[in-house]
Each structure stands twice: as structure tokens, then as C-alpha cells.
Amino acid sequence: MNPMLVPGLLLAGLLTVEGLLKPNFSPENHEAVSQAQAGKGRTTAQELAKRNTDFGLKLFKKLSFNSPDNNILFSPGSISMAFAMLCLGAQDSTLAETKEAFNFRNIPKKDLHEGFHYLIHRLNQANQDSKMRLGNASFINQKLKPQKNFLTDVKNLYKADTVPTNFQNSENAQNRSMTMSA
Template structure:
């Protein structure tokens, strides 16, 4: 049942991931983010939006593809519940909402936050001398949820006397591979970024039975790396070697990849399950996105504009806008498994060598950590440079 309930949200997050990935790839090599964290925070903003602001949120996050706006929030709640109580994995998904004391929000909005996002706003005084402690406490909460991987999410100057609400989502994921790589087999190998540029990196190795897909149209292999908890896996999209080099092939793949392919992989890839020699880099990524700079370029403009923002379903008036929004993400992949974390905050302010078949990831690739039954991507990334 869960996979049916969350299918719209999975597709929406995949679509948003592709759009964000293609945009960020223009200026950035290594990319890593959590679509579920981003869509949760902006889902809360969507809850209080109206007019053109609501329409832009529907377009960018594909919220408009749901049968109703209420279904968006119902599926957010459903996927949050689905992630709880998982065995053989550490998975924390949590929200926190701070609101200015004595500032009036509509009861329908407050009730819906509690109903769908399971949070009653914590009332604080952003205008007081305790402002720095409020930020420190919130950052400490994020750091605790993400086991120390996401630190100092919000800067103190992001909060002012005009701040009225802060919405935060944090995600932490740590899981062992179903079959671990042997650390003794890890060795230094070349990673081919372009046809003329290569760098050395630590390459893990394991020979074992894996599910491997191939698409002649896309000219790529897709490897499924299962975790010990069978509900989660890492998908690795590896372009085949190209005479123009790995980065050229990766950019070609990103131009071809679309939501139809990602949401119906069985229809676009031929799969085998056999003994494969897997070479996969050991790596660590940390990224930070200033969303008030990034998302307007994708079309989400009004909520960040104090003159145009319509968040009137929060307060009954058009007096709020999103003054800042930040997303931080962390990933470490090693022989044991993967550890990943992400957090998003939005601040509301008043106006003012084997014989087996091979999968050798020694060139740029895309990857995603996915909840298998629902298809929901927890994390999405692009690895270009060790």
C-alpha cells in the first residue's frame, strides 16, 4: 500500500531532482542534495501559499501533479511514517518550526502543520537579546539529528527582528552494504575526469552477485548496490567510456535523462543479475546551497520577493516572504556502507582485474539513494572529481 500512496511524491521528487541537477551542473562538478528534505520544507511553505506563489511551487516541485493540494501533504506524512522503525539502518527524518511569540498565524495553517508535518511551532522572540541562542539551539538540534554531520546550518544574521517563522527539516541516513567491500582490496586507481585529465583515488573492489542494467539508447550501465536493509539501495548511473571523456559522456546522459526513464526503469533498461566485479570509489561529499539564489533561476521567484510573495494562507495577509533558505548535505561512501545527512531551513520575514563482467566506476557518474518500494529518492548526486 505504501508504494501506491507515495508514488506521486516519488515522481515529484525525481522530477525536481533532475531539474535541480541539470541547473547546478552548469557551474558545479560534484553535487549532492536531499530532494525529500527540500520538498518537505517547501511543502510546509506550499501549505501557506496562494496565488502565483502557490502556482510556482506547484510547477517547481511538481505539487500540481497531485489530485489535490491536501494529497501533497498527506503523502509527505505517509513517507515520513514509512521511514520510521526501519531495521539494520539509522534513518532520522525530523521537522522543527520556530514562530515569533504573540504573532498571529491562521489556526488552519497551524493545525495543518501539526496534522501533516507533526510539529507545533515553538514560540520564541526573534527580536530579543536571546536571538543568538535561538540560532545556536536550532543548529544544535540539526547537528544532533544528523549525528554531527551538518553543523551551523543557519547563520546568526539570517535571523532578525523581522523574522516571524523558521521551518527546518533534517535527514540522517547510515546503512551498511548488504555485502561489504573488503578494505584490503581497496587500492589507488586513476579516475578519468576528461580524456585529458585523470586523478588518483581510492577504489573499492568486490566480486559478487549484483543487479546490473544496461540501456543502449542512453549508453549507460545502472548498478544496484543494496543495503543490509532491503528497503534501500544506491543506484549508480555510469556512462560507458566515451572518446571525448567521462565528463562529456555524463553531460550527454543528463541531457537525455528524463522523468519517464527514472520512473519506469524496467521499461528502459535490460537487467541481469549475475556475478560482477565492482570497482567503486571511496568518497566523501559536502555541499551547501543558498536556495534564495538557486530556486528563482528555476522559476520559483515570488516567495523570495517581499513585494510579490503570497503566503496569505499562513497569516491572512501578504506580509510574509522567504528571506533566506539554505540546504546542506553530507555523504560518505566506504567499504562498510553509506552515511548521508541533509538539512534545509527557510526563514520567513516581514517585508523589509577479473574475468567476471565489470562495473568500473572510474569516471564521472550520477547516483541516488532510494527507498525501493516507493521509489522515493532520499538523496541525489553527481560525482565528477575525487
């Protein structure tokens, strides 16, 4: 794969996201959000986009170093968003290490989630005619009982459905995953 192609694609993605993050946001058809909250979400989303690009470039360098002759396809935004969802339930050293790994440090927990919430809303709102929408799901071991506030926050902030899953039955887990993506 051409080594300049991926940074170019990442830059194109960042510019697209930057365009979505301009102040013309209107919270219509959105949960009741004050202009101040929308502004804070937009500001944090802009910072997250920059940090996510940095994360994506670093990950690409590592992956391409290990497999220089292979094509590499991944979504830094999806990876970051998944770990941000995990931050909702993380505490202490787990929270600190996750924030460090994904360059979320110095972003207050509340701002982190509001930034991703804003970004999800803007990406899904960008083109009303588009058939493609950003979606999330959280597959949780069916034996675990997550706290109610975690489930509520995952649903409200990340538009993620929570799917109890039996990971011991790989065929069942795979079927649940395929059902969610259909």
C-alpha cells in the first residue's frame, strides 16, 4: 500500500469532521441541548478529532511496520469511541490508562462523552438523504449485571444498544453481532 495514501485519507477524514464541527450546529431534532452545551460539545469534539487523528497515525505506523506489504484498514474513530464508552464504567487506574492510551488525558470525563455525543449526532445529521448512519452496540457478558447508569449513559450518549451475549458460545455471539449490523 502506498505509504502516503493512508495519511492522506486520514487528513481527508479530519477535514470532513472539521467541517461538521463548525458552529452552524442547530439542535433541532436533538435532545434538549442548550446552546452552551452544544458549544462545549463542539469544542470538545474538535479537540477529540485532532487527538483521534494523532492516535490513528500512530496506530497506522505500528501496524504498517509489522506488515509493510499488506493493506491496512481500520477506523480510528470507531476504536476511540468504543474505548470512550468503556470509560463510562471505568475508574481509577483503568480510567487513567485508557485515557492515556487514547490521548484523552486532560479532558474531563463529562466533556469526553459530550464531545463524542456531539460528534455522533453531527455525523448522523450531516446528510439527511444518506442511508448510512453511525451506530454503536455494546456486547456484554450475559452473566454480568452492569449498573443502570452505565446502560443509560451508553444509550443516551453513544446511541448504543446493549446486547447480553454468551461469549462461551462463539456461534451465538457471532450471530448476535451479525444481527446488530444488519
